[in-house]
Amino acid sequence: MFKKIQTSVGDVLDFPPDVAGEGPKITIIGRRQILVENYLSIVNFSEEEIRLETAEGDVCFEGKGLALKVILSTELRIEGELSSLSFTSQKV
Structure with missing residues (x-):
């Protein structure tokens, strides 16, 4: 019959994901x-x-020498010598 459609304000207004939170x-x-x-x-x-x-995943x-310098509920700051950054997709 009818498929339930879910949309958020960010989707309707076409905001980038980081702006939509x-x-x-x-x-x-x-x-x-x-x-x-x-x-x-x-x-x-x-x-x-x-x-x-x-x-969106991990x-x-x-x-080397990575340290969590600031930890807040929605943001954090890492300091140290960064050598790589990788993403793991969220399992559906």
């Missing part, structure tokens, strides 16, 4: 500082790896 926003300054907004939880952290859960930062 759904997806993560990652700002990298050089290789020493990372600001992550709209994350859900910290999955794993050590001096070599920090893995975060986001609405994001993993790898490097």
Whole structure:
């Protein structure tokens, strides 16, 4: 019969996911500082790896001397020597 349609204001107005508050926003300054907004939880952290859960899957930062410098409910700041960034898609 009729299929239920779900839309959000962000979808209707065609906002990018970070503006609509759904997806993560990652700002990298050089290789020493990372600001992550709209994350859900910290999955794993050590001096070599920090893995975060986001609405779009996990994001993993790898490097040396990584440290969580600021931790707030919707954003955090990572400092250290970043060597790689990878994403894992969310399982449906």
